[in-house]
Amino acid sequence: MVQIEDLGRIIDEHPFFQGIDGKLRGLLVGCAANERVDAGQYLFRQGGHADKFYLIRAGSISLEIHAPGRTIMVDTLTEGEVVGWSWLVEPYRWTFDARAQELTRLVSFDAKCLRGKMEADAELGYEVLRRFVPVMGHRLAATRLQLVDLYGPAE
Amino acid sequence: MTALPAEPMLPSPFRIVKVVRELADTFTLVLQPEAGGAFAFRSGQFNMLYAFGAGEVPISISGDPADDGQLVHTIRSVGPVTQALGALKVGDVVGVRGPFGTPWPVEEAFGDDLVIIAGGVGLAPLRPAIYQALANRQKFGKLIIMYGARTPQDILFRKELEKWRSRFDVNVHVTVDRATGQWAGRVGVVTNVVARAGFDPLHTTALVCGPEVMMRYAVDMVEKRGVPTDKVHVSMERNMKCGLGLCGHCQWGPHFVCRDGPVFRFSEIAELFPVREL
Incomplete structure (x- = not known):
């Protein structure tokens, strides 16, 4: 079983929370849990309640959209990356399916627990958002590049 | 030249x-x-x-x-x-x-990590550099090949990429912009891979070839990682006709791409690169 201090070390070593203040890390640990998901299993499904977010420690997660007769993969997230920001924005619903491509180990954070702590502690709230916003910006830019269809047929 | x-x-x-x-x-x-x-x-x-x-x-x-x-x-x-x-x-x-035209500066990169970033058919002009790097493998630090394609069906030189990936001394990362079905590899733009690849930015030479928009974002990411732009090289494409810098069809600012390129050191063209009128 993973101890509280181990979770603190894992959070410390993960690129997403690299360099975080010890006091804030302590608050995060109180909402964290260690998880694993086997290859092919879903971490969450589109439309489901976004009650967590995840740091990937090992493995890979594909984000997918299901359409009748086919599943479209839109992004893959791997070791060192964060999964999910729907927990930050109402109505807290997942907008994609997330499925493990291989055995994947993660740290999960309980959204309700963390939102409560962020409301109560503005420093924690700022720190978490400060780390999420660049991720959101980067993914938005990447999505726009995908839309450009860079390698498509020449016009 | x-x-x-x-x-x-x-x-x-x-x-x-x-x-x-x-x-x-x-x-x-x-x-x-x-x-x-x-x-x-x-x-x-x-x-x-x-x-x-x-x-x-x-x-x-x-x-x-x-x-x-x-x-x-x-x-x-x-x-x-x-x-x-x-x-x-x-x-x-x-x-x-x-x-x-000008060559990829493979020998100049001896002693560095060599990072090769290709998009679409841009892998073709880089393949000779990859062969050259593999023939001189011990002269580099890490050899990292990052390749982005539109879909799994559009992956160029797939068998060779698989062969290179099976070596213990080459890191090959392939990503596609979209996938369906049984694709077990990575989905997302190639710049995502650049952001996370393990190379030493201060001792890295990067060779980049692909659609110009892809190169712009890839170079941005390489630069963000800390690689100096004089160690980043891109291959440009313009309307080359004579191949000698005489006819002027491929003029790009002060350069003729056929004669001064197609491979340019990024620090020498950084200001021209985003100018859409050129």
Whole structure:
């Protein structure tokens, strides 16, 4: 079983929370849990309640959209990356399916627990958002590049 | 710039000895000179290929620089000349002028991590540099190949990528913009891979080739990782005609891409790169 201090070390070593203040890390640990998901299993499904977010420690997660007769993969997230920001924005619903491509180990954070702590502690709230916003910006830019269809047929 | 051929405006006849259908719109021609002998070139250089009766197009050389007995070109059908080249068969003859242009600075990168970033058919001009790097593997730190394609069906040189990936001394990352079905690899733009690849930014040389937009974002990411722009090299494409910097068709600011490029040190063109009017 993973101890509280181990979770603190894992959070410390993960690129997403690299360099975080010890006091804030302590608050995060109180909402964290260690998880694993086997290859092919879903971490969450589109439309489901976004009650967590995840740091990937090992493995890979594909984000997918299901359409009748086919599943479209839109992004893959791997070791060192964060999964999910729907927990930050109402109505807290997942907008994609997330499925493990291989055995994947993660740290999960309980959204309700963390939102409560962020409301109560503005420093924690700022720190978490400060780390999420660049991720959101980067993914938005990447999505726009995908839309450009860079390698498509020449016009 | 390297030495020009003796008769740079005179096409030499080359016979097609092999045709490989790589993708739905991309094929490889393996050529041998009708007059016999060798064809020496440096990685990154291009030839003007003449499809008789259709016209001439600049095409990068995609073969191994150490193998001067045959000339290899990988071509995407995008216009009448490349379509005419695509209709040719083994035994047919094409005209070849070249080689022209600046090479990938592979030797200059000895001692560094070598990061190769390719998008789409941009892997073809980089393949000679990859062969050269593999032949000199012990002279580099890490050798990292990052390749982005549109879908899993559009991955160029797939078997070779798999072969390189199976080596213990090469890191190969392939990502596609979209996928369905059984694809077990990565989905997302190639810049995502650059952001996370394990190289030492202060001792890295990066070679980048692909659509210009992809190169812009890839170079941005490499720069963000801390690689100095004088160690980043890109291969540009413009309307090359003469191959000698005489006709002016490929003028790009103060440069002629056929003569001063196609491979440029990014620090020398950084200001031109985002100018859409050029």
